[in-house]
Amino acid sequence: MILGDQLRQNVTLALDTLRASKLRSSLTILGVVIGVATVMAMAAIVQGIRDQIVQTIEIAGPTTFYVIKYFSQTPLNPDRLPKDVRIRPDLTPVEAARLAMLPEVAYAGIWAQVFGRIEFEGARTQPLAIFGADEHYPDIQGGELLEGRWFTRAELRSGAAVAVLEEGAARRVFGRRRPLGSRVRVQGRSAEVIGLYQMPNNIFAPPGTETGAIVPFAMADRQFTIDKTNALWVVVKPRAGVSVSAAQGAVTVALREMRRLRPADRNSFDLVTQDQILDIWNKITGVFLLVMITLSAVALLVGGIGVMAIMMVSVTSRTREIGLRKAMGATRLDIMLQFLVEAATLTGAGGLVGIACGLGLGQLVTRAMNVEATPPLAFTLVAVAVSVSIGLVFGLIPARRAAKLDPIEALRYE
Numbered sequence: 522m523i524l525g526d527q528l529r530q531n532v533t534l535a536l537d538t539l540r541a542s543k544l545r546s547s548l549t550i551l552g553v554v555i556g557v558a559t560v561m562a563m564a565a566i567v568q569g570i571r572d573q574i575v576q577t578i579e580i581a582g583p584t585t586f587y588v589i590k591y592f593s594q595t596p597l598n599p600d601r602l603p604k605d606v607r608i609r610p611d612l613t614p615v616e617a618a619r620l621a622m623l624p625e626v627a628y629a630g631i632w633a634q635v636f637g638r639i640e641f642e643g644a645r646t647q648p649l650a651i652f653g654a655d656e657h658y659p660d661i662q663g664g665e666l667l668e669g670r671w672f673t674r675a676e677l678r679s680g681a682a683v684a685v686l687e688e689g690a691a692r693r694v695f696g697r698r699r700p701l702g703s704r705v706r707v708q709g710r711s712a713e714v715i716g717l718y719q720m721p722n723n724i725f726a727p728p729g730t731e732t733g734a735i736v737p738f739a740m741a742d743r744q745f746t747i748d749k750t751n752a753l754w755v756v757v758k759p760r761a762g763v764s765v766s767a768a769q770g771a772v773t774v775a776l777r778e779m780r781r782l783r784p785a786d787r788n789s790f791d792l793v794t795q796d797q798i799l800d801i802w803n804k805i806t807g808v809f810l811l812v813m814i815t816l817s818a819v820a821l822l823v824g825g826i827g828v829m830a831i832m833m834v835s836v837t838s839r840t841r842e843i844g845l846r847k848a849m850g851a852t853r854l855d856i857m858l859q860f861l862v863e864a865a866t867l868t869g870a871g872g873l874v875g876i877a878c879g880l881g882l883g884q885l886v887t888r889a890m891n892v893e894a895t896p897p898l899a900f901t902l903v904a905v906a907v908s909v910s911i912g913l914v915f916g917l918i919p920a921r922r923a924a925k926l927d928p929i930e931a932l933r934y935e
Contacts, residue, residue, distance in 0.1 A: 549831045550871030552824025553911060556817040557872050557904045561879025562886070563813040569887040584765045585661065585795060588612065588620070588755040588772065592791035596751045609789045611749040614738065616779055620757060625771040628758040630655050631738055633747045637708025639686065639733045641694040649690055649733025651708055653741025658685075661756055662720065662732075669701050669716030672737050680739030685716035690733040707734050710744045765794060821907070824871065825915035832864050832919035857920045864916025865909045872908025876901055 591597070591606045617631035633653040639646045652658065656671035667688060676683055684707050691700045691714070700714045712734075720732050747753055759768035769792050780789055846856065880901075 546867060546870075549827050550824060550867055550874070552827055553821060553868050553871035553908055554824075554875040554878065556819075556821035556824060557875025557908055558879035558882065559813055559817045561876050561901070561904055562882040565880055565883025566886050569883070584763075584768070585756065585758050586765060586769060587793045588616075588757060588776070589791050589793055590750050590753065592793055593751075599748045599750055602750060606750060610780065612753055612755055612790070614742075616776060617755045619779060620755060620772055620775055623768075623771050623775060625759055625763045625768045626757055627760040628657055628660070629755055629772075630657055631753070631755050632658075633738060633741050633745075633749075633754075634752040635708060635741065635745045635747060637733070637745075638706075639690045639694055640706040641700075641703065644694040644696075646690050646693050646733060649687075649731060651733055651741070651745070652735045653738040653745070653747070654735050655738060657756075658735050659718070661758070664718055664720040667717045667719050669714070671716060677737045677739060680737055680743050682710065682712040682736075682740055682744075683715045684712040684734045684736045685718045686714055686734050687732045688717055688719045689731065691717055707736060708745055710740075712736060712740070769794075821911055824868070825911045828864055828868055828912060829915040829918060831867075832860060832916050833922070835863075836860065836919050836922055853925070860920035861913055861916050864920070865912035868912030868915075869905065869909045872905050875908070876904050879904075 590609050590612060597603075597606060612631060614631050617629050620626055620629035623629075635651050635653075636648045637651050638648055655677055658671075659665060666685070669685070671685060672681075672683060675681070684705065686700060686705070694705065695703070700717060703714050704711055705714055706712075718732075718735065741747065757768065757772055759765060772792065773788065776790055777786075777788065782789065
């Protein structure tokens with residue numbers, strides 16, 4: 522009880538000291554604020570984006586997987602492909618159609634992606650993602666059809682010049698006008714607008730790379746230049762009750778038969794699961810977080826040194842106060858505890874300010890990216906603990922110096 526009273530008294534003294542010298546205290550904890558704010562902002566951004574990836578995976582279904590020409594964690598230069606990639610054949614609609622007939626598969630469709638502008642009567646968007654797909658696009662990517670319709674089988678087979686526009690892209694070029702039935706230019710090619718689609722908020726739609734339109738795959742294949750290594754894939758959704766491994770096994774066997782691969786030959790294609798996509802993202806964000814934590818550690822170190830320097834000055838300027846307290850019976854432990862609590866309160870306050878700034882910045886960035894983010898509670902608790910620990914560690918030397926002062930000499934100090 523006595524220790525608790527003493528701790529409360531020391532915290533009160535520390536807060537009084539902070540209020541008495543607001544500018545000095547603010548400059549002292551600036552490094553702590555910057556370090557904690559950086560970590561919190563990055564944690565909020567990464568957490569928000571990861572949540573959206575998980576949400577996207579849940580929309581597509583955790584069992585959905587993709588057949589691609591070559592799996593690489595970074596896009597390959599299509600003009601300078603390695604030999605083992607060049608010798609692999611491109612995926613074809615015929616292969617996708619054959620996979621769709623497998624008893625283990627509920628859906629298989631070949632998709633492609635290019636980037637281009639949507640234009641209408643002089644108005645145009647920035648470059649957006651244009652998907653060559655089919656009417657099952659919303660089943661995989663989520664979202665809903667607001668107006669109009671998806672493609673007919675005849676349009677899919679013939680590669681008719683029709684497009685379903687994303688709502689935001691349509692609003693940018695049409696304004697208040699109704700787009701259905703109008704003809705727009707999609708990456709320079711004329712197409713009739715047959716539908717208006719609203720996509721869900723997810724990580725695959727940050728500003729600058731969001732979806733602009735969906736067209737029949739055959740149209741994209743004939744009229745656009747597709748990067749068939751990085752931007753062409755077959756989406757496969759297993760039937761209900763069929764495991765991912767069983768569906769992958771069936772797809773692998775079918776593709777090897779179609780490509781006439783011998784038992785000793787390696788696969789000339791790769792399969793990518795949702796778990797692999799999430800794992801790639803975790804590795805990328807892990808590197809970002811490591812870099813940010815390293816930079817933050819430097820800022821926290823600078824902040825800790827600043828706290829130690831200010832506390833040294835504080836001990837010198839309060840020498841007579843320390844002597845008076847010792848003369849009235851304060852022990853070395855009492856004096857040491859007083860200055861340790863003051864340093865911890867100083868950096869703790871900096872940590873709280875840094876958390877508020879970091880979370881605020883994280884919210885601004887995630888909103889700009891069209892991503893919903895939840896505050897990272899675990900990082901918040903760690904940030905508070907780290908900021909207080911910095912005060913205790915860097916306040917230890919000044920506190921010991923204050924505790925060792927001779928009371929007689931301290932009272933004589935001018």
